[in-house]
Amino acid sequence: MNTELSVSVIGEALVDIINDPRSSQTQTHPGGSPLNVAVGASRLGLRTTLVTHYADDTHGASLEKHLRSNNVDVIKGGSAPTSTAIATLGADGAATYTFDISWDLDDAWTTAAEAVRSAGHVHTGSIASVLAPGDEHTLSLVGAAREWATVSFDPNCRPAISPDVELVRPRIEQFVAASDIVKASDEDLLWLYPDRTPLEALEAWLDLGPAVVALTRGAAGPVILTRQVRVEMPAVSVVVADTVGAGDSFMAGLMSALAQLGTLGAVGREKLNSLSKDELSGVAAYANSAAAITCSRAGANPPTANELGPLDSSFSRRPSVKANGQV
Secondary structure, eight states, X not given: OOTTOEEEEESOOEEEEEEOTTOSSEEEEEEOHHHHHHHHHHHTTOEEEEEEOOOSSHHHHHHHHHHHHTTEEEEEOOOSOOEEEEEEEOTTSOEEEEEEOOOOOGGGHHHHHHHHHTOSEEEEEGGGGTSTTHXXXXXXXXXXXXXXXXXXEEOOOOTTTSOOHHHHHHHHHHHHHTOSEEEEEHHHHHHHOXXXXXXXXXXXHHTTSOSEEEEEOGGGOOEEEOSSOEEEOOOOOOOOXXXXXXXXXXXXXXXXXXXXXXXXXXXXXXXXXXXXXXXXXXXXXXXXXXXXXXHTSSSSOOOOHHHHOOOOTTGXXXXXXXXXXXX
16 A cells, blocks of 8 residues: 555534434444545545534534544534434434534635645545535535545435435536546435436446546445446445445545555556556455445444455455454
8 A cells, every 4th residue: 555645535524323223222423424434544544634524512522532543633614513414224224314414614724725735635525515615615625636636526415415406416527527536326326317327327427537436236236437447246245234334434445445556646547547457356346345344333333454454466356354253
């Protein structure tokens, strides 16, 4: 891995309040897609800064403790209370959400811009890309970063927060066009493009400019495309505790694997655009395994580098991964 590479993640941090009908207890966990990606990236060995918002309140203190304990540096702005998301789990462990959330970098704008300028890779997505007033700051930071950094994006759409797909779609496409790497779920793409299959939507995104686009499909496993190569594989078989944070762990795994190949940062962009099928297969398997480990335990609890091991020429052929026992 390129140990000199630093990553800046831009986006929301919030507290997940999890209601599980299989349990009499309500659980609380730090959450928000960008926060989960930042923690996942840090656990996989990338030097990571999260540009975010939370308040100096009880929920904010829990977020601060979680980020610091995972070696994530924090730049925070805004003045609203810390955001929350109530996740209700179905019988299969899948989560549906309701939100009380705000997104505003506000007084942290200058410091955020400095952090992004010092990063080799910048990631953003989800609520931070569509919720005013902070979405404009997010797009400005990402647009400026391309000169010196690679950029990744995960729309992680939340119709409960931004329900007007006709307004959301063009903004999402602006971020796709500004990115080198894009990941989306089949649910994201079916909501954004109901008249296309998810794969058709993914292929259309390649035409907007990214070098790598990835589709996650739950138990059906991921598909990753470049202009030259397509890789598809089944999900790793696990006993699912829940799916909270699985897509974010996939994104962090994707970033870590690409960093290990030396394809992140402006100097890696040329190699990113010419990945071989074997390289892309290894990247897909690495990210797939990261998501599987997260599904095997409660909450957004991504794996460490020790759990996944290094990306190497055999990774795409490994039948299983370790995660607190057997997966």
